[in-house]
Amino acid sequence: MAGLTGRMSTVVKAKVSKLLDRAEDPGETLDYSYQKQVEQLQNVKKGIADVVTAKKRLQMQESSLQQSVVKLDTQARQALSGGQEDLARTALERKNVAQTELQGLDTQVAELEEQQQKLTDSEQKLRAKIEAFRTKKEVIKAQYSAAEAQVRISEAATGVGEQMADVGLAMQRAVDKTENMKARADAVSELEAAGTFDDITQLGGGEDDIDRQLKQLSSQPAVDSELEKMKSELGSGAPRAPAPQIAAAGEAPADGEEAQQPIENGGQA
C-alpha cells in the first residue's frame, strides 16, 4: 500500500511536469494542458465503452446458456420418461456444467456493472475539474505576471493531473478485471462450439470424448440426486419395458406439466 501511495504520487508529478515543460510561455502551457485534458477525457469515454462491450458479450452468453439449461432439463425428463436413463444422465451432466458456468458469468456481469458505474462517476468528476481548469486558465492569463502565472498553472495542472491519474488507475483495474473475464467467456465459447450444449437427442448412444470430459467437470453427486428427484417426480422408477421414443408426452401423469416448467428444481443454482 505504501508502494502504491508513493508510486502514484511520483507518476503524477512526473507526468504533470512533463506537460508543463513542453511550452516556454505560460499562456501556451495553459492552452496545451487544456487541450491534452480534453483528449484524455475522450480516452476515458472510450474505456467506459470497452467495459460496456465486455459486459454485453457476457450477457449474451448468459442468455444462451439459460436457454441451454431449459432445453437440457426438458430433454432429461423426456429421456427418463422414455426409459433412457443414460441419456437423461448425460443431459443432466451437461445441464450441470451449463449452470456452473452461468453462476460464474452472473458474478462477473455484476462486477463489470460496478466498474462501469465507478468509471462513469470518475469521468464526470474529471469533466468538472477540466471545466474548472478552463475557467481558471483564462483568469490566470488575464491577471498574473508570467512568473506568478507559472506557479498557479503548476498548482492547477497538478490538481487536474492527479484526477486524471486516478481515473487512469480505475480504468486499469477495470481492464484487468475484464481480461480475467475474457478467459472464462472464451472457455464457455469453446464448450458451445464443441456442441456441449447442443441437442442431446442427436448424440446417439455412444460416449464420446466430450462426455468423458464433462463427467469430470460436472459434480456427480449433484447429477445423481437430481436424477433421483426427477425419477420420483415422474412417479415411477425408470420403466425399462416397451420404451416409447423420446416424445413430448409420455404416459407418466405429471409429464405434460413437467415439460412446461423444466427448471423448477434447478437445485444447486
Next chain:
Amino acid sequence: MIVRISGEGQYRLADDDAERVDGLRREALAIVDSGSDEGFVDAFAALLDYVRAQGTLLGDDELQGSDVILPPADFSFEEAGREFTGEGLIPD
C-alpha cells in the same frame, strides 16, 4: 492537509489529523507485511472511515494536489501485496 481516496475524491483535513492518519496507515501496512490477511479489511476500512469522517470533501472546482493518496475502498489484500505497474492514461 489534503488526502485523496482513490476513486472517491479529495478530503481536506486539519494538519493535526496527520498523525492519526499515519498511525492508521501503518496499522494496515503492518498487516500487509505480516502476509496474513486477517484484520486487513477492518484496518483499511478504519483508515478510510477516519478520513471521510474528519475531512471535508473538496469541490470539483478546487484544483489542488494531494499530500497523501490512499488506495480505493475495494482495494484487496492481494492488490496491497503487489506493486502497481501501470501508468494509467496520462500521456507521455
